[in-house]
Amino acid sequence: MHNQSKMKKIVVLTGAGISAESGLRTFRDSNGLWEEHRVEDVATFEAWQRNQALVLEFYNQRRKQLYEVKPNAGHMALVELEKKFDVQIITQNVDDLHEQAGSAKVMHLHGELKKVRSTVDENLVYTLDGWELKKGDLCEKGSQLRPHIVWFGEAVPMIEPAMELSAEADIFIVIGTSLNVYPAASLVYYIKKSTPVYLIDPHAEMLSGVKNLTVFREPAGTGVPMLVKQLMDSGL
Numbered sequence: 001m002h003n004q005s006k007m008k009k010i011v012v013l014t015g016a017g018i019s020a021e022s023g024l025r026t027f028r029d030s031n032g033l034w035e036e037h038r039v040e041d042v043a044t045f046e047a048w049q050r051n052q053a054l055v056l057e058f059y060n061q062r063r064k065q066l067y068e069v070k071p072n073a074g075h076m077a078l079v080e081l082e083k084k085f086d087v088q089i090i091t092q093n094v095d096d097l098h099e100q101a102g103s104a105k106v107m108h109l110h111g112e113l114k115k116v117r118s119t120v121d122e123n124l125v126y127t128l129d130g131w132e133l134k135k136g137d138l139c140e141k142g143s144q145l146r147p148h149i150v151w152f153g154e155a156v157p158m159i160e161p162a163m164e165l166s167a168e169a170d171i172f173i174v175i176g177t178s179l180n181v182y183p184a185a186s187l188v189y190y191i192k193k194s195t196p197v198y199l200i201d202p203h204a205e206m207l208s209g210v211k212n213l214t215v216f217r218e219p220a221g222t223g224v225p226m227l228v229k230q231l232m233d234s235g236l
């Protein structure tokens with residue numbers, strides 16, 4: 001039995017890289033999604049106003065793929081950590097692979113693919129049945145439903161609680177994110193100077209301004225289990 005209040009708090013910031021080995025493409029790697037689609041065409045509110053069909057199709061394809069993939073060893077290893085630590089995941093991913101793996105606390109910064117919401121009342125959020133959101137699918141107030149995604153140029157409602165969590169971390173882990181997108185990328189600046197930070201990414205670059213950094217230049221499927229074993233075996 002573990003006493004939750006005495007457990008060390010691990011905060012994990014994940015990006016598209018943790019889901020890559022499940023078969024979901026990242027955004028900015030070569031062959032990434034943003035090579036094939038322009039952000040301005042599919043991931044902004046202006047795009048939605050200009051060409052709803054194209055935006056619906058883009059997210060329908062993402063959602064359809066999500067139903068075809070499974071969590072990988074990286075997602076699974078993070079669940080293992082909960083046996084010894086109070087683990088909070090902050091993900092930029094819109095997939096639900098952390099939840100499918102069994103992680104208990106997952107905060108989504110950029111929304112969730114399997115959810116949709118009203119275009120007149122942002123509080124009306126629904127879980128979509130199946131993969132396809134169609135023109136003419138309406139909220140209870142009669143407006144077209146949109147993907148429950150934070151588009152470029154839109155506010156990130158969960159950023160404040162995410163900053164607070166980052167500041168509370170005893171151990172901070174960053175996995176598979178290029179840290180190109182703000183404000184998500186700024187979370188690393190809220191980590192306490194005394195907190196050890198681990199970075200797992202096959203193309204990892206140093207995190208400037210972050211003290212106590214250990215880099216695993218590894219894919220998540222092998223790097224995360226490696227780090228988890230180290231933390232489980234440690235005296236922490």
Ligand code: OAD
Binds near residue numbers: 015016026028043179
């Ligand atoms: P990016 O595509 O920008 O970065 C993916 C990162 O994953 C890169 O640093 C890769 O080196 C790394 N990577 C690739 N394969 C990996 C593997 N097998 N294991 C571990 N790491 C691997 O994706 P994000 O940083 O998540 O937002 O992108 C941030 C946001 O930009 C996304 O949430 C999305 C996107 O536009 C929205 O759509 C709102």
